[in-house]
Structure formats: structure tokens, C-alpha cells
Amino acid sequence: MRRVLDWFSGLNLAQKVLAVLFAALFLFSLSYLLTTVVFYLGGIGDRADSPIEEGAAPETASPGGSASAGTAVPNNELSISSARWEGEKAVVEGTWKGDMSSVHCDLLEGGTSGKPTRWWDRSVGTKMNWSGQTFTQEFVAVKRGEGEESLDPQSRHGVACSAQFSDGWQVSDSAAVEGRPPLKR
Numbered sequence: 001m002r003r004v005l006d007w008f009s010g011l012n013l014a015q016k017v018l019a020v021l022f023a024a025l026f027l028f029s030l031s032y033l034l035t036t037v038v039f040y041l042g043g044i045g046d047r048a049d050s051p052i053e054e055g056a057a058p059e060t061a062s063p064g065g066s067a068s069a070g071t072a073v074p075n076n077e078l079s080i081s082s083a084r085w086e087g088e089k090a091v092v093e094g095t096w097k098g099d100m101s102s103v104h105c106d107l108l109e110g111g112t113s114g115k116p117t118r119w120w121d122r123s124v125g126t127k128m129n130w131s132g133q134t135f136t137q138e139f140v141a142v143k144r145g146e147g148e149e150s151l152d153p154q155s156r157h158g159v160a161c162s163a164q165f166s167d168g169w170q171v172s173d174s175a176a177v178e179g180r181p182p183l184k185r
Contacts, residue, residue: 085182092159103164
């Protein structure tokens, strides 16, 4: 030990700072490696009774909070069954499963991954058949002079619908609109 102290006292200030930093880094690395080995050999973090290894679905946090033991993903579904042009309007029909609060659909220019268009009148809402768990959305043109936007009749169009469920979950679906939009006015 005396030899180490004699060696250390023979260093200049910069060498002493570097030697102390090197020793601190070495001790930190050594303690990290030893802790990792102890945890690995002790089996911490190696749980064979986790739900995933037993074949169960992983726990999923609900949108409003964190997952807790026994939390299950609800069987909420939304499905677009039809999307088509009918003359001057696009009509979307679909179904759902679960305790839904609302559904909202958007008309997209450029296909299902396109951008929402402002061509349609937002005051025309989605019609809901609560007992049959079906919905219909009609996209009709905005009246002249109310921020209208014309549709490109050569462009592909899509719809994207999302449903909000009473348990806080949201489910979405999209589909291509069959047929062609009306010609520009």
C-alpha cells in the first residue's frame, strides 16, 4: 500500500485527477458487473410464471390507466362493411361489437392512407342503429359558398372510421370507396 501512495504522490496534478477518475470508473464498472452476475445467478427477472410464458395474452394497459392483474382487453370491434359512391354522395355502412359511445368517419382523398377532404358537410352526422349495432355515414357536398372544396374525380377515395367505446377504448377501420365521385361543379 505504501508503494501505491508513493507512486500517487509522485504524480503531477493532472495525472492525479486522471488516476482518480480512472479508479472511480473502474470501481463503478466492477460493481455493475458483479451486481449483474449476482442477479443472473439469483434468478431475479427470470420468472417462469409470467402470463406470456404460460400462453396467456399479455396484459395491456387500458387507455385511461395502467394495467393491473386480471386486466383483459375488451372484445370491442368496428368493421366497415361497405363504402361506395351513390350519385352525389359517398355512403359508408358498418357494424360494431361492444359498448360503443360514438363513431366518426372521414372521407379521404388519395385512398385509405390519403388526407381528409373538406368537400363534405360535417353537419350530416353518422346514423346509428343501436339495437342492430350498425352505422351509416353519408358524405354529401357542402353547400356552395360554405368553404367548399371540389373533389378530383380521377383520385381514389377512402374512408376511415373510428369508434369510441364506453370503457375508454378506441377502435378504427378503413376501406376504399368503390366507384367514382361526382364531377366537379
